[in-house]
Amino acid sequence: MADRTLVYIVDDEPMQRDMLKDHLSKMSNYEIHDFPTGEECLAAAKVRVPNVVFLDYNLNSQVRDAMDGIDVLKELKEIYPEMEVVMISGQDRIEVAVNTMKYGAFDYIVKGEGSFLRAEKAMFNIYRYHRLQGSANRYKKLMTFFGIGMLLMVLLVIYLQSQGLINTPSWY
Amino acid sequence: METGKPLTDLSYLRNLTGGASDKMSKYIRMFLSGTPVSLQQMEMYHLNKDWSGLRQSAHALKPQLGYFGAKGTESIVKEIERMADEQSDLEKIPQYLENFRKQYEIIEAELEISLKELGN
Numbered sequence: 001m002a003d004r005t006l007v008y009i010v011d012d013e014p015m016q017r018d019m020l021k022d023h024l025s026k027m028s029n030y031e032i033h034d035f036p037t038g039e040e041c042l043a044a045a046k047v048r049v050p051n052v053v054f055l056d057y058n059l060n061s062q063v064r065d066a067m068d069g070i071d072v073l074k075e076l077k078e079i080y081p082e083m084e085v086v087m088i089s090g091q092d093r094i095e096v097a098v099n100t101m102k103y104g105a106f107d108y109i110v111k112g113e114g115s116f117l118r119a120e121k122a123m124f125n126i127y128r129y130h131r132l133q134g135s136a137n138r139y140k141k142l143m144t145f146f147g148i149g150m151l152l153m154v155l156l157v158i159y160l161q162s163q164g165l166i167n168t169p170s171w172y
Numbered sequence: 173m174e175t176g177k178p179l180t181d182l183s184y185l186r187n188l189t190g191g192a193s194d195k196m197s198k199y200i201r202m203f204l205s206g207t208p209v210s211l212q213q214m215e216m217y218h219l220n221k222d223w224s225g226l227r228q229s230a231h232a233l234k235p236q237l238g239y240f241g242a243k244g245t246e247s248i249v250k251e252i253e254r255m256a257d258e259q260s261d262l263e264k265i266p267q268y269l270e271n272f273r274k275q276y277e278i279i280e281a282e283l284e285i286s287l288k289e290l291g292n
Binding site for chain 2: 116
Protein backbone atom coordinates (compact mmCIF):
# COMPACT_ATOMS: atom_id res chain seq x y z
CA MET A 1 0.00 0.00 0.00
CA ALA A 2 1.08 3.59 -0.59
CA ASP A 3 2.80 5.52 2.22
CA ARG A 4 -0.28 7.59 2.94
CA THR A 5 -3.34 5.41 2.64
CA LEU A 6 -6.05 6.94 0.48
CA VAL A 7 -9.52 6.20 1.84
CA TYR A 8 -12.87 6.97 0.24
CA ILE A 9 -16.07 6.95 2.27
CA VAL A 10 -19.36 6.60 0.40
CA ASP A 11 -22.57 7.15 2.36
CA ASP A 12 -25.74 9.06 1.59
CA GLU A 13 -26.05 10.15 5.22
CA PRO A 14 -23.81 13.21 5.84
CA MET A 15 -23.56 12.59 9.57
CA GLN A 16 -22.50 8.99 9.08
CA ARG A 17 -19.82 10.12 6.62
CA ASP A 18 -18.50 12.81 8.93
CA MET A 19 -18.42 10.58 11.98
CA LEU A 20 -16.48 7.85 10.19
CA LYS A 21 -14.14 10.39 8.60
CA ASP A 22 -13.44 12.08 11.94
CA HIS A 23 -12.89 8.75 13.65
CA LEU A 24 -10.48 7.36 11.04
CA SER A 25 -8.60 10.68 10.84
CA LYS A 26 -8.04 10.49 14.57
CA MET A 27 -6.56 6.99 14.22
CA SER A 28 -3.90 7.50 11.59
CA ASN A 29 -2.58 9.81 8.95
CA TYR A 30 -5.01 8.66 6.28
CA GLU A 31 -6.00 10.84 3.37
CA ILE A 32 -9.79 10.64 3.43
CA HIS A 33 -12.37 11.87 0.95
CA ASP A 34 -16.09 11.32 1.21
CA PHE A 35 -18.89 11.08 -1.32
CA PRO A 36 -22.68 10.97 -1.04
CA THR A 37 -23.13 8.64 -4.03
CA GLY A 38 -21.37 5.70 -5.63
CA GLU A 39 -21.34 7.52 -8.95
CA GLU A 40 -19.18 10.29 -7.45
CA CYS A 41 -16.84 7.75 -5.89
CA LEU A 42 -16.41 5.90 -9.21
CA ALA A 43 -15.64 9.19 -10.96
CA ALA A 44 -13.07 10.12 -8.29
CA ALA A 45 -11.48 6.65 -8.46
CA LYS A 46 -10.81 7.20 -12.16
CA VAL A 47 -8.65 10.19 -11.19
CA ARG A 48 -7.03 8.70 -8.06
CA VAL A 49 -7.46 5.07 -7.13
CA PRO A 50 -8.03 4.73 -3.40
CA ASN A 51 -6.50 1.94 -1.28
CA VAL A 52 -9.65 1.42 0.74
CA VAL A 53 -13.31 2.30 0.20
CA PHE A 54 -15.92 2.27 2.96
CA LEU A 55 -19.11 1.76 1.02
CA ASP A 56 -22.69 2.01 2.28
CA TYR A 57 -24.96 -0.81 1.13
CA ASN A 58 -28.01 1.43 0.69
CA LEU A 59 -27.19 4.59 -1.19
CA ASN A 60 -30.57 5.79 -2.33
CA SER A 61 -32.22 7.37 0.69
CA GLN A 62 -31.56 10.88 -0.72
CA VAL A 63 -31.32 10.21 -4.46
CA ARG A 64 -33.83 7.50 -5.30
CA ASP A 65 -32.26 6.37 -8.58
CA ALA A 66 -28.68 6.40 -7.25
CA MET A 67 -26.61 3.22 -7.77
CA ASP A 68 -26.86 0.87 -4.82
CA GLY A 69 -23.83 -0.28 -2.87
CA ILE A 70 -23.62 -3.74 -4.42
CA ASP A 71 -23.49 -2.32 -7.96
CA VAL A 72 -20.77 0.13 -6.93
CA LEU A 73 -18.85 -2.72 -5.24
CA LYS A 74 -19.06 -4.90 -8.36
CA GLU A 75 -17.83 -2.08 -10.57
CA LEU A 76 -15.00 -1.08 -8.24
CA LYS A 77 -13.73 -4.66 -7.85
CA GLU A 78 -14.00 -5.28 -11.59
CA ILE A 79 -11.94 -2.21 -12.51
CA TYR A 80 -9.61 -2.19 -9.48
CA PRO A 81 -9.29 -5.74 -8.11
CA GLU A 82 -6.48 -4.70 -5.73
CA MET A 83 -8.66 -2.11 -3.99
CA GLU A 84 -10.19 -3.16 -0.67
CA VAL A 85 -13.84 -2.39 -0.11
CA VAL A 86 -15.47 -2.49 3.33
CA MET A 87 -19.26 -2.58 3.12
CA ILE A 88 -21.32 -0.76 5.73
CA SER A 89 -25.00 -1.32 6.27
CA GLY A 90 -27.76 -0.85 8.78
CA GLN A 91 -28.90 -4.38 8.02
CA ASP A 92 -27.58 -7.17 10.19
CA ARG A 93 -28.92 -9.87 7.90
CA ILE A 94 -26.41 -12.62 7.18
CA GLU A 95 -27.46 -12.95 3.54
CA VAL A 96 -26.58 -9.29 2.95
CA ALA A 97 -23.12 -9.84 4.44
CA VAL A 98 -22.59 -13.04 2.42
CA ASN A 99 -23.67 -11.26 -0.74
CA THR A 100 -21.14 -8.48 -0.27
CA MET A 101 -18.34 -10.98 0.43
CA LYS A 102 -19.30 -12.88 -2.72
CA TYR A 103 -18.59 -9.77 -4.76
CA GLY A 104 -15.20 -9.23 -3.14
CA ALA A 105 -15.80 -7.03 -0.10
CA PHE A 106 -13.00 -7.32 2.46
CA ASP A 107 -15.32 -6.91 5.44
CA TYR A 108 -18.90 -6.09 6.36
CA ILE A 109 -19.81 -3.67 9.13
CA VAL A 110 -23.26 -3.18 10.62
CA LYS A 111 -24.01 0.48 11.36
CA GLY A 112 -24.43 1.23 15.00
CA GLU A 113 -22.48 2.06 18.07
CA GLY A 114 -19.68 -0.44 17.45
CA SER A 115 -19.27 0.41 13.77
CA PHE A 116 -16.51 3.00 14.14
CA LEU A 117 -14.32 0.66 16.15
CA ARG A 118 -15.03 -2.07 13.60
CA ALA A 119 -13.96 0.31 10.81
CA GLU A 120 -10.72 0.99 12.65
CA LYS A 121 -10.16 -2.75 13.04
CA ALA A 122 -10.92 -3.32 9.35
CA MET A 123 -8.20 -0.80 8.44
CA PHE A 124 -5.75 -2.64 10.66
CA ASN A 125 -6.75 -6.01 9.14
CA ILE A 126 -6.35 -4.65 5.61
CA TYR A 127 -2.91 -3.32 6.50
CA ARG A 128 -1.92 -6.67 8.05
CA TYR A 129 -3.34 -8.63 5.12
CA HIS A 130 -1.38 -6.58 2.59
CA ARG A 131 1.80 -6.86 4.64
CA LEU A 132 1.41 -10.65 4.83
CA GLN A 133 0.56 -10.79 1.15
CA GLY A 134 3.73 -8.77 0.43
CA SER A 135 5.83 -11.20 2.50
CA ALA A 136 4.22 -14.18 0.78
CA ASN A 137 4.95 -12.69 -2.62
CA ARG A 138 8.59 -12.01 -1.67
CA TYR A 139 8.94 -15.59 -0.37
CA LYS A 140 7.39 -16.95 -3.58
CA LYS A 141 9.82 -14.91 -5.69
CA LEU A 142 12.76 -16.07 -3.57
CA MET A 143 11.74 -19.71 -3.95
CA THR A 144 11.34 -19.28 -7.70
CA PHE A 145 14.85 -17.76 -8.02
CA PHE A 146 16.26 -20.54 -5.82
CA GLY A 147 14.58 -23.21 -7.99
CA ILE A 148 15.86 -21.63 -11.20
CA GLY A 149 19.36 -21.38 -9.67
CA MET A 150 19.34 -25.07 -8.71
CA LEU A 151 18.13 -26.08 -12.17
CA LEU A 152 20.85 -24.01 -13.85
CA MET A 153 23.46 -25.60 -11.57
CA VAL A 154 22.31 -29.14 -12.44
CA LEU A 155 22.31 -28.29 -16.15
CA LEU A 156 25.83 -26.85 -15.81
CA VAL A 157 27.11 -29.99 -14.08
CA ILE A 158 25.52 -32.21 -16.76
CA TYR A 159 27.10 -30.05 -19.47
CA LEU A 160 30.53 -30.09 -17.87
CA GLN A 161 30.36 -33.85 -17.42
CA SER A 162 29.32 -34.37 -21.02
CA GLN A 163 32.30 -32.28 -22.13
CA GLY A 164 34.62 -34.33 -19.88
CA LEU A 165 35.60 -31.23 -17.98
CA ILE A 166 34.65 -32.76 -14.64
CA ASN A 167 34.60 -36.36 -13.58
CA THR A 168 31.56 -38.28 -12.44
CA PRO A 169 32.08 -39.09 -8.76
CA SER A 170 33.31 -42.64 -8.14
CA TRP A 171 30.41 -43.46 -5.85
CA TYR A 172 27.89 -42.59 -8.59
CA MET B 173 -43.93 7.23 27.34
CA GLU B 174 -42.16 7.82 30.61
CA THR B 175 -42.06 11.40 31.79
CA GLY B 176 -39.03 13.03 33.31
CA LYS B 177 -36.54 10.54 31.94
CA PRO B 178 -34.53 12.01 29.05
CA LEU B 179 -34.94 10.32 25.68
CA THR B 180 -31.34 10.99 24.71
CA ASP B 181 -28.05 9.97 26.22
CA LEU B 182 -24.90 11.54 24.84
CA SER B 183 -22.45 9.23 26.58
CA TYR B 184 -21.70 7.26 23.40
CA LEU B 185 -21.11 10.45 21.43
CA ARG B 186 -18.95 11.83 24.22
CA ASN B 187 -16.91 8.65 24.24
CA LEU B 188 -16.54 8.57 20.46
CA THR B 189 -15.41 12.20 20.22
CA GLY B 190 -13.25 12.01 23.32
CA GLY B 191 -15.44 14.77 24.74
CA ALA B 192 -14.54 17.24 21.99
CA SER B 193 -17.36 19.74 22.27
CA ASP B 194 -16.90 21.10 18.73
CA LYS B 195 -17.35 17.62 17.24
CA MET B 196 -20.31 16.85 19.48
CA SER B 197 -21.97 20.13 18.54
CA LYS B 198 -21.33 19.46 14.87
CA TYR B 199 -23.03 16.04 15.02
CA ILE B 200 -25.96 17.39 17.05
CA ARG B 201 -26.49 20.18 14.51
CA MET B 202 -26.32 17.71 11.62
CA PHE B 203 -28.86 15.50 13.34
CA LEU B 204 -31.17 18.43 14.12
CA SER B 205 -31.07 19.68 10.56
CA GLY B 206 -31.41 16.26 8.90
CA THR B 207 -34.02 14.49 11.00
CA PRO B 208 -37.02 16.80 10.35
CA VAL B 209 -36.37 16.35 6.62
CA SER B 210 -36.28 12.56 7.04
CA LEU B 211 -39.48 12.65 9.11
CA GLN B 212 -41.23 14.73 6.46
CA GLN B 213 -40.00 12.33 3.76
CA MET B 214 -41.30 9.35 5.72
CA GLU B 215 -44.74 10.96 6.08
CA MET B 216 -44.81 11.75 2.39
CA TYR B 217 -43.79 8.21 1.43
CA HIS B 218 -46.52 6.90 3.71
CA LEU B 219 -49.14 9.14 2.09
CA ASN B 220 -48.02 7.99 -1.36
CA LYS B 221 -47.90 4.35 -0.22
CA ASP B 222 -44.28 4.27 -1.32
CA TRP B 223 -43.23 1.47 1.01
CA SER B 224 -39.76 1.12 -0.44
CA GLY B 225 -39.08 4.83 0.11
CA LEU B 226 -40.46 4.67 3.63
CA ARG B 227 -38.34 1.62 4.46
CA GLN B 228 -35.24 3.31 3.03
CA SER B 229 -35.75 6.57 4.99
CA ALA B 230 -36.45 4.73 8.25
CA HIS B 231 -33.45 2.49 7.65
CA ALA B 232 -31.13 5.47 7.11
CA LEU B 233 -32.33 7.29 10.23
CA LYS B 234 -32.16 4.34 12.62
CA PRO B 235 -28.41 4.27 13.45
CA GLN B 236 -28.29 8.03 14.03
CA LEU B 237 -30.90 7.78 16.76
CA GLY B 238 -28.73 5.13 18.35
CA TYR B 239 -25.68 7.43 18.39
CA PHE B 240 -27.71 9.92 20.48
CA GLY B 241 -28.82 7.21 22.84
CA ALA B 242 -32.46 7.53 21.76
CA LYS B 243 -33.03 3.77 21.99
CA GLY B 244 -36.80 3.97 22.44
CA THR B 245 -37.21 6.18 19.40
CA GLU B 246 -34.83 3.96 17.45
CA SER B 247 -37.10 0.98 18.07
CA ILE B 248 -40.13 2.94 16.80
CA VAL B 249 -38.27 3.72 13.58
CA LYS B 250 -37.07 0.12 13.37
CA GLU B 251 -40.66 -1.03 13.56
CA ILE B 252 -41.70 1.42 10.81
CA GLU B 253 -38.88 0.01 8.67
CA ARG B 254 -40.09 -3.54 9.31
CA MET B 255 -43.73 -2.77 8.53
CA ALA B 256 -42.78 -0.98 5.29
CA ASP B 257 -40.38 -3.76 4.31
CA GLU B 258 -42.83 -6.58 4.95
CA GLN B 259 -45.82 -4.42 3.96
CA SER B 260 -47.59 -5.73 6.99
CA ASP B 261 -49.50 -3.92 9.77
CA LEU B 262 -49.66 -0.96 7.44
CA GLU B 263 -52.63 0.49 9.35
CA LYS B 264 -50.33 0.92 12.37
CA ILE B 265 -47.79 3.09 10.55
CA PRO B 266 -49.61 6.46 11.09
CA GLN B 267 -49.58 5.86 14.85
CA TYR B 268 -45.90 4.98 14.80
CA LEU B 269 -45.11 8.06 12.71
CA GLU B 270 -47.07 10.18 15.16
CA ASN B 271 -45.19 8.68 18.11
CA PHE B 272 -41.93 9.30 16.33
CA ARG B 273 -42.86 12.94 15.65
CA LYS B 274 -43.78 13.47 19.33
CA GLN B 275 -40.59 11.85 20.56
CA TYR B 276 -38.51 13.83 18.11
CA GLU B 277 -39.90 17.08 19.53
CA ILE B 278 -38.62 16.04 22.95
CA ILE B 279 -35.28 14.87 21.51
CA GLU B 280 -34.91 18.18 19.70
CA ALA B 281 -35.52 20.15 22.91
CA GLU B 282 -33.04 17.99 24.83
CA LEU B 283 -30.37 18.37 22.16
CA GLU B 284 -30.88 22.15 22.00
CA ILE B 285 -30.13 22.25 25.72
CA SER B 286 -27.05 20.05 25.18
CA LEU B 287 -25.87 22.42 22.46
CA LYS B 288 -26.10 25.35 24.85
CA GLU B 289 -24.23 23.40 27.52
CA LEU B 290 -21.51 22.53 25.03
CA GLY B 291 -21.20 26.23 24.28
CA ASN B 292 -20.47 25.88 20.57
